[in-house]
Amino acid sequence: MDSLYRHWLILRMIPRRRAVGVNEIRSRLATEFNLDKQARMIQRDLVFLSRLFPLESDGRKPSGWKWKEESSAYDIPNMDPVTALTFKLAAEYVGKMLPRGILTALRPYVRIAEERLRQIAPPNLLSWPDKVRVVSPNLTRVPPHVPEEISEMVYTALLEGRRFTARYIRMDEEEKSYDVSPLGMAFVDGLTYLVATLNDYDDPILLLLHRVREASLLETTVNVPEGFDLDRYIAEELSFPVGWDIKLKALFCERSDILRLRESPIAEDQRIRELKNGKFEITATVADSFQLRWWLRGYGERVEVLSPKKLRDEFAMAARKLSEIYHPSQ
Amino acid sequence: MDSLYRHWLILRMIPRRRAVGVNEIRSRLATEFNLDKQARMIQRDLVFLSRLFPLESDGRKPSGWKWKEESSAYDIPNMDPVTALTFKLAAEYVGKMLPRGILTALRPYVRIAEERLRQIAPPNLLSWPDKVRVVSPNLTRVPPHVPEEISEMVYTALLEGRRFTARYIRMDEEEKSYDVSPLGMAFVDGLTYLVATLNDYDDPILLLLHRVREASLLETTVNVPEGFDLDRYIAEELSFPVGWDIKLKALFCERSDILRLRESPIAEDQRIRELKNGKFEITATVADSFQLRWWLRGYGERVEVLSPKKLRDEFAMAARKLSEIYHPSQ
DNA sequence: CTTTAAGCGTCATATTTTGACGCATTACCT
DNA sequence: AGGTAATGCGTCAAAATATGACGCTTAAAG
Numbered sequence: 148m149d150s151l152y153r154h155w156l157i158l159r160m161i162p163r164r165r166a167v168g169v170n171e172i173r174s175r176l177a178t179e180f181n182l183d184k185q186a187r188m189i190q191r192d193l194v195f196l197s198r199l200f201p202l203e204s205d206g207r208k209p210s211g212w213k214w215k216e217e218s219s220a221y222d223i224p225n226m227d228p229v230t231a232l233t234f235k236l237a238a239e240y241v242g243k244m245l246p247r248g249i250l251t252a253l254r255p256y257v258r259i260a261e262e263r264l265r266q267i268a269p270p271n272l273l274s275w276p277d278k279v280r281v282v283s284p285n286l287t288r289v290p291p292h293v294p295e296e297i298s299e300m301v302y303t304a305l306l307e308g309r310r311f312t313a314r315y316i317r318m319d320e321e322e323k324s325y326d327v328s329p330l331g332m333a334f335v336d337g338l339t340y341l342v343a344t345l346n347d348y349d350d351p352i353l354l355l356l357h358r359v360r361e362a363s364l365l366e367t368t369v370n371v372p373e374g375f376d377l378d379r380y381i382a383e384e385l386s387f388p389v390g391w392d393i394k395l396k397a398l399f400c401e402r403s404d405i406l407r408l409r410e411s412p413i414a415e416d417q418r419i420r421e422l423k424n425g426k427f428e429i430t431a432t433v434a435d436s437f438q439l440r441w442w443l444r445g446y447g448e449r450v451e452v453l454s455p456k457k458l459r460d461e462f463a464m465a466a467r468k469l470s471e472i473y474h475p476s477q
Numbered sequence: 478m479d480s481l482y483r484h485w486l487i488l489r490m491i492p493r494r495r496a497v498g499v500n501e502i503r504s505r506l507a508t509e510f511n512l513d514k515q516a517r518m519i520q521r522d523l524v525f526l527s528r529l530f531p532l533e534s535d536g537r538k539p540s541g542w543k544w545k546e547e548s549s550a551y552d553i554p555n556m557d558p559v560t561a562l563t564f565k566l567a568a569e570y571v572g573k574m575l576p577r578g579i580l581t582a583l584r585p586y587v588r589i590a591e592e593r594l595r596q597i598a599p600p601n602l603l604s605w606p607d608k609v610r611v612v613s614p615n616l617t618r619v620p621p622h623v624p625e626e627i628s629e630m631v632y633t634a635l636l637e638g639r640r641f642t643a644r645y646i647r648m649d650e651e652e653k654s655y656d657v658s659p660l661g662m663a664f665v666d667g668l669t670y671l672v673a674t675l676n677d678y679d680d681p682i683l684l685l686l687h688r689v690r691e692a693s694l695l696e697t698t699v700n701v702p703e704g705f706d707l708d709r710y711i712a713e714e715l716s717f718p719v720g721w722d723i724k725l726k727a728l729f730c731e732r733s734d735i736l737r738l739r740e741s742p743i744a745e746d747q748r749i750r751e752l753k754n755g756k757f758e759i760t761a762t763v764a765d766s767f768q769l770r771w772w773l774r775g776y777g778e779r780v781e782v783l784s785p786k787k788l789r790d791e792f793a794m795a796a797r798k799l800s801e802i803y804h805p806s807q
Numbered sequence: 808c809t810t811t812a813a814g815c816g817t818c819a820t821a822t823t824t825t826g827a828c829g830c831a832t833t834a835c836c837t
Numbered sequence: 838a839g840g841t842a843a844t845g846c847g848t849c850a851a852a853a854t855a856t857g858a859c860g861c862t863t864a865a866a867g
């Protein structure tokens with residue numbers, strides 16, 4: 148009765164990356180769970196557990212134990228098929244959008260998902276490998292590569308509030324060394340930004356993660372500027388500036404565009420009205436943002452902005468310029 | 478020595494949704510693991526385990542055991558902080574893009590992630606709740622709501638290759654009942670499509686998941702049309718048609734646009750050349766797709782397509798039409 | 808080469824696990 | 838409603854296992 152409980156606790160103390168020593172387990176058991184055992188006992192437990200689970204010890208003297216690298220996450224309750232399918236889906240979705248190295252930590256989970264799906268899959272010949280797909284409406288970019296060691300280290304620094312030193316390739320292609328205090332991370336359109344202060348300056352700046360080289364953790368704690376707020380910083384520096392809400396009115400001419408808009412509206416109060424000339428008038432209250440413009444422009448000549456006047460003027464002006472580009476004669 | 482192993486196996490047999498009975502566990506232990514135990518033993522094990530883990534029994538006579546609803550996934554090896562952070566990030570990312578109900582199955586995992594982060598978080602006052610953010614460059618839409626029961630049921634049907642009956646609200650707003658054979662699922666820009674055949678027809682069609690009502694599983698197996706291939710179907714019906722690769726050449730005039738393109742190029746062979754007039758010429762081999770057009774149009778008057786000629790003509794024509802819309806006088 | 812700390816083998820004893828059995832309780836069927 | 842079959846549960850003794858004590862061996866560090 149004691150041993151079972153102890154075994155569970157020990158099992159959960161064994162990490163996947165770092166190795167843990169007998170004494171560390173022993174003292175954690177003592178302090179956290181009030182379970183005082185001899186070191187000999189813990190040794191026996193570990194040997195015992197390693198026969199049931201994929202644990203391994205580096206055979207060295209103060210021996211370190213950890214889960215074998217390739218062992219998949221052992222989750223309980225066992226992942227059910229629906230969850231497994233959801234995992235596959237989420238992984239596919241995220242994998243398309245974020246740089247590779249960032250997501251390696253999720254691999255063990257995706258692996259169990261795949262195993263589980265394989266288990267239930269092929270009783271009949273009618274089943275085929277994957278039944279979910281993500282179709283991206285965006286142009287696929289080549290997301291910059293972030294080496295696993297870098298992302299791992301930056302995550303750790305971020306979590307533990309520690310600084311690190313790194314070489315950084317600036318925009319002008321010059322490489323410089325900095326003492327970096329990571330404050331937060333932001334993902335924008337495939338790029339990974341690190342919000343940080345450098346050396347002992349107090350104003351946060353943005354680093355592109357894939358431009359960081361040779362990082363190494365320090366023991367010093369981060370330098371957080373007085374009153375720093377990640378969300379505010381991101382809002383100011385990264386989300387393209389967003390204005391107040393406006394009442395958008397626009398004219399669409401293709402029925403197929405309208406169908407999609409009906410299914411997933413751009414605002415809660417979106418209204419669509421079919422006009423006599425076969426066009427569709429849409430009205431909605433949306434933020435006056437960069438995203439809005441990008442989205443509207445995407446429709447090209449299939450949309451006409453009616454109001455607000457300022458936005459219409461903007462589009463009218465752009466239309467003229469664009470026409471000027473392709474038809475300079477006029 | 479036996480008991481830990483058995484407990485482990487039992488624990489993994491206990492599901493989160495459905496409840497499992499003593500006898501089912503017993504027979505599965507016997508057949509799958511060659512472990513023949515008395516029913517009494519399993520009962521004892523379950524009582525024991527329920528003191529260590531959030532398990533619960535419906536107090537009925539052939540008692541059913543399952544994990545408590547709100548219990549987070551119990552993972553071993555314990556989720557490490559880096560993984561936890563990655564989970565939070567992925568969840569935030571996916572949560573923005575996919576309809577709510579679809580992702581409920583992931584909640585227990587996100588919950589462990591959050592717990593783990595909370596555990597390591599607050600030794601100092603310098604830590605703040607979340608350190609990662611996802612900034613979407615797209616216009617935020619209101620993704621249609623898919624009730625949890627529906628998505629859950631459709632997933633199950635899909636996985637097990639079973640049909641279901643459902644009422645479906647067609648595009649013309651009429652509601653009809655169908656016998657649905659689900660073949661696959663596709664996620665496009667916030668909308669969830671179910672690829673399926675209806676009744677006993679053989680041609681697959683697309684259903685919008687949020688338009689499905691009152692679905693209920695059947696025991697009959699799906700009707701898979703001869704030679705059906707999900708990827709091909711999606712390519713034909715959902716990915717906007719993609720042409721051959723073309724050699725795109727375009728002119729950008731804003732340096733800030735170019736910076737982003739340098740960081741995450743649109744193709745492996747992308748080249749950027751600064752011209753004397755301060756503009757930038759970009760060349761790249763990309764698929765001649767709908768997505769490409771959408772992307773190019775997004776830049777509005779900040780980009781000029783040079784070649785291939787066909788694409789340039791298309792843009793020239795669109796520019797003229799657009800100008801015509803806003804400046805009909807000319 | 809020494810010192811120290813950790814790993815490991817063994818043994819006797821305390822503790823726990825397990826199968827057996829029988830009674831109590833619940834669900835189900837007619 | 839009453840009988841029946843199946844399941845849950847308490848108890849006990851035997852078998853199996855876990856544990857602390859002790860001392861020898863071995864690896865790492867200075």
